[in-house]
Amino acid sequence: MRSLRIILVLAGSHLRVLSRMRAIVAVLILPGIVLYTIFTLIFAGPAGRPFRVAVVDLDQTPASRKLVEMLKANDVIVVRREDDNPDRPLLTVETAKASIRRKGLYRVAVVIPRGYSAAPDMLSRSKHKGVDLYFDETQPMEAKIVTGLLQMAAGRALFERFGAMLNLDEESSQSQQGNTAHEQHERMLIKVNRKGVSIKRMSIAAKHTFLAGLVPMFILFGGTGAARGLLDALRDGEIRRLLAAPIQPYHILLGQMASALVVAMIQCYAMYTYAWLVFGVAIWAISGGLLVLTLATCLATTAFGMFLAAFCRTSEQLDAFGTMIILAMSAVGGSMVPRFVMPSYMQPLGLFTINGWSYDGFIALIRNEGFPGIALPCLVLVAIAAGCATVGSIVLTRRLRSHPMDE
């Protein structure tokens, strides 16, 4: 109980000091808000990014494979296995639909039925059954675009088969992109049976992805700043009086971390509130999960700051080293560019970062996955916090005990 009281006393003192440094408070909060605004505005429009389309090929014939090849030729990333993981099973109709509903790795799934090759296009008239297209109902535009891409793919396949005989050229097939309405099968090369997958969640937009990405990045910088305060206090001798008092070095470290945690939470909620007020991000609909996720993220970033400080002799070293590491983590973890647009080999790297897990947790909340959706990210973040805090505390405590100052 005494330990807790001492930690709170020290944390309160740090917060009081911080509250008197208005410029620092502004620096902690404003850059995040400014960058969030800029990124969200830049990417708010229909920005071009490669489509991920799940393909379930039940026909497994040269004709069906040709259609898939042509789809790929239109810069579509084709996902054939669960989680886009080569070690996982091939997608089935059910797993593809489930993935659209839950994970958001892709929003459209094309199912090529058995017997497709017998009548691969509308030239076969009534024998042609077409393909099924399952799509995220909250993102109908993507289904329309994929329908157009399928027409292009079918056109290319047809062109290769009949070429000059049908007198079709690339331009004419592309011109059919606009005719992608649900009711206009008779004017298509391939019949597309669009089937919406009902999803009770918010759609993921730039305002969500950048909020999810930038929040951990800026609180990582905040956490390093708090750890910088510890190194400065060590250098200036301010910590000497504390060490001479009847308290333990870990009280000092935890006091610093507790105040950094509070500051990080304030940083997060300042950005959430801004996102809610300016961009309409519905943070209140996910408030419970968001609080838990934010706490876990702030714990991890605060402990990470202490971890970095433990291995830096001076605050200048911490600034340089910390900035480099945080920028690298942020780039890989999806703070600057959403992870879903990264190449598939890059995406797993995000899971080695605090940003990546925090991002995944936030997106899970936006997808209305609730507490089950954030359980794993929170567990990993708390584990990172525990690991960093333990190593950081051991190293810093040893430093405080052995060389509290340079004589």
Next chain:
Amino acid sequence: MPVLNVVDLHKSYGDIRAVDGVSFSISAGEIFGLLGPNGAGKTTTINIIATLLQPDSGEVSINGTAFSSASAFKRRIGYVPQEISLSQRLTARENLMLVGRLYDLQGGELRRRVGQTIEAVGLVDRAGDLVSTFSGGMQRRLNIAGALLHKPDLLLMDEPTAGVDPQARAYIFQIVEGLAAEGRAVLYTTHYMEEAQRLCQRTAIIDHGKILAIGTLGELIQRVKARREVILEAEDLSPEIIERLVSKLGEVPWKMQPVASGAPGARLRRATLNIADSTCSLLQVLRAADQTGIQVTTISLQEPNLETVFLELTGRMLRD
């Protein structure tokens, strides 16, 4: 029983012996000086006693409480670090409230002690001001106040007057003397001979981590057989003239140096004669100078001091 007992303390950093077999004790109400140049081992010694550093070997106890029981030990110590170990962005009162809470003072008792301590260091009018607005001397006084809140048996003061003006220094001396008068033991490190001489009942001369001598000023002077110095200034002094002068006084060591003078072409020189108490008086020196034909401009008598003692013990001046 002494308040502080330090026995055979050792601390090395690699090949450097920062503290090498230091032993001393301090009684209640005593101001004990640790005098030595920068790098002599004063701060390392005080940091070990303050539990900030682990010694390689040796024992420290305060009123019988051993070094090993750190928490109880720390509660008996008031530590005044060399640096201003205060938050510049807290007020004087807030800083002291924080320190008091670390020593488990709470509520009315904490407020009362903070009020008393602020009054004791003469900062009542500035208690609500941020420390960053304080002068150097005021910050030093508050630095001392932080060590007094919990009423320690022993005060460790590590060069508490570093960088302050003479007026602030005199105020700090008053505070330290007041604390000793209340019965607290004070360990006071300094490299200013004047401070040790003015404040300390006993002084330990430390250099290269070793205590060279301990005692009162009289004991130290006695120990090194330090002599009084007669400083004589005159024009046209030469070694030959000084030799003639000292032959009339008996054999006394002497040294000579030029003295800068404002007048162009002036050849004023200073001779310092080291004279044993029994050798002669100032009057005898003046008579001998007159007989030698020296036109004395000024003459003064310098009693032996800690500087002299340090010079005798180490062959160096304190500030070399």
